[in-house]
Amino acid sequence: MKAPTRQLDVDLAIEFAGIRSPNPFWLASAPPTDKAYNVERAFAAGWGGVVWKTLGEDPPAVNVSSRYSAHFGHNRDVLGFNNIELITDRPLETNLREISEVKQRWPDRALIVSLMVPCVEESWRAILPRVEATGADGIELNLGCPHGMPERGMGAAVGQNPDLIEQVTRWCKTHSRLPVIVKLTPNITDIRAASRAAKLGGADAVSLINTVNSITSVDLDRMIARPIVGHQSTHGGYCGAAVKPIALNMVAEIARDPQSAGLPICGIGGISSWQDAAEFVALGAGAVQVCTAAMLHGFRIVEELQDGLARWMVSKGYRRLADVTGRAVDNTTDWKHLDMNFQTIAHIDQQQCIQCGRCYIACEDTSHQSIAKLAEEDGTRRYEIIEAACVGCNLCQITCPVEGCISMVPQSTGKPFMSWDEDPRNPFRELA
C-alpha cells in the first residue's frame, strides 16, 4: 500500500470472504491478470489483489484475431468496451506454476484463481486440488462468460441456470477448502435468482458483473459488425464505464435481498475512479474489481484509487471500509415506497448561465414546457423556470453544459411522508 493512505490514518486493508488484502482494489480476471509478468507489475504498482485470468482444462482455449471493439463518445473517449476473447490460452501447468511463484513472492496480496471447466463434478474435482496446491487464497467461478464458452455448455450457460449455479458451487465447496466466490452474469432477468442459488450452494461470496452481451458498432462500408474477424463478427461482452449503472443496480438488488443476506459482494463493472468504487461499497460491496480502466490507462491508476478513497474516508470520518459498506442500501427501495409528497423544482443561476438554450429546448420539446425564453432589452435571451409548471424531472439540469448552473431545489410542501400504498390516488390502495 502507498504511503499517503497511512499518513491519512485510514486503514484500507480488508478481509473479504476470509481473504485478506491490503486494499480493496483487485484486478478482475482478464488480460491484465493472465501471467506472472502482468500480475507482479500490478502488485508493484499497489493493487491489493488479482483474480487470475480464468483457467480451464487443457488443451488451452484458442483465440481469434481481432478481439476488441469500443463504443466511443464524441471526443473518442471510450464509453464502453467489448471483447470476444475466451479464457486463458496458456497451458494449465504454466499458469499454476506462475500462480504458485507469484503467491510466494507476494504473500500479503490477495490472489484468487478464476476457474471454468465443464459442468460435471469430475472436472471440478480434478482441478480444485491443483489450484489449492498453488497457495492461492481463493477461487472465483466464472459462470458468466457470454461468448464462445456458453456454446460449449460453460460460462453464462451455467450462470443463467440457478440450479446449475447451486450445483457447481456445492461441488467446489465439497472438493476444496478455499473460499469460493461465484461470479455472476448480468445476462439474466433477475440477478437475485443467481445470488440465492450461489448462497444455497454454500458460496462464500458473489462477484458481479461479468460482461453484458453486446455489439458495439457496424462497419457500414463492409456491412460487418465489430470486432471484425475476416469478413464476419459475433456478439461480445460489454464492460467499461457504460456498464457501471447496470452493475450498481445488480449489486444493490443483491444487497437488499433478504434471501441473499450476509453474502459478501465484490463489485465489478465500469469502475475507473475512487468515487465509482465508493459507490459500489456504499451499495453493499466489500471489495471491488477493475478491468477496463486498467486496460485503457495502465496499472498506475491504483495510486489515485487508493489515495482518493482514503482522503474521502478521512473527510467523512470513516476509519475502515467496513464502515462504508452498505451505507446506501437502506435508502434504496422499491418505487412504491418513495415519498409521493416530495417536491423539487429547478433553479437557474443567471450568473452562470451562458444562454445556450439547451435546457429550454429539452423542457419545451420533451418535458413540461416549464422554462420561459425571454427577450432582454439588449437583444440577449434570458431563461427562467416557470415554477408552477416544473415537475422536478432533472432533464434541464442534465442537459445544461455548465455544471452547477441549474440546481434542483427541494420545496417545503408542508405535507407528511406518503407512499404510493397510502396515496388516495392509488386505485389499488385498499389491496396494498
Ligand SMILES: Cc1cc2nc3c(=O)[nH]c(=O)nc-3n(C[C@H](O)[C@H](O)[C@H](O)COP(=O)(O)O)c2cc1C
Ligand atoms: C478482454 C477481456 C477479457 C476478459 N476475460 C475474462 C475472463 O477470462 N474471466 C472472467 O471471469 N471475466 C473476464 N472478463 C470480464 C472482467 O473480468 C469484468 O468482469 C468485466 O470486464 C467488467 O469489469 P470492467 O467494467 O472493469 O471491465 C474479461 C473482460 C475483458 C475486457
Ligand code: SF4
Ligand atoms: S426540471 Fe424538468 S420540468 Fe422542471 S424545468 Fe427542468 S426539464 Fe422542465
Ligand code: SF4
Ligand atoms: S442549459 Fe444551462 S447554460 Fe444553457 S441556457 Fe439553460 S441554464 Fe443557461
